[in-house]
Each structure stands twice: as C-alpha cells, then as structure tokens.
Amino acid sequence: MSSESEHAARGRIGGVIVAWVGSVVIGLLIALLTPVGQRAAWLTVGVAGCLVLSFAVQLWSGRAEGFISRVALSMLGSFIVLGLFGLSFGLAALA
Known part of the structure; x- marks a missing residue:
C-alpha cells in the first residue's frame, strides 16, 4: 500500500513541476x-500561459482531490520563476 501512496504523491507533484518547468521555458x-x-x-502573457498550462496539466491528470491546491501551487511557482526573470530583466536594464 505504501508504494501506491508514494506513486500517487509523485504524480501530484509531477504536474506541479511540469508547470514550473514550463514557466522557465x-x-x-x-x-x-x-x-x-x-x-x-510579454511576462504578463507568459503568466497567462502558465495558468492555462497549469489547468491543462491538472485536468489531464484526472484527479479531482486537491485540484485547487495543485493549481495554486503551480501558479505560485510560476509567479516566482517569472518574477525572477522580471527582476533580472530590470537589473539588466539598469546596467
């Protein structure tokens, strides 16, 4: 039974990580x-794309339990990643 729960947890986190990798791309x-x-x-367009990607990945997984939490975690990571890109763009513009 523990292997099933580990596999399920890995599958839930995997969808979140896919959204984060998508935001890096x-x-x-x-x-x-x-x-x-x-x-x-274009960063605002990128955030919208990350939102669509997050919904698509979580809907594709087919798990209803924790859907909102997984999408929220996906978007939080995407905001952080794209925010770091925005920070680097701003610092590069100053230099």
Missing part, C-alpha cells in the same frame, strides 16, 4: 525572442 523564450522594451508586457 516561457521566461527563456521571452528573454531570447522579445525586444528589451516589450519584455514586461
């Missing part, structure tokens, strides 16, 4: 492909 794409003056606007 979005942040890198923004850094590489957008002009310096438009990065802040």
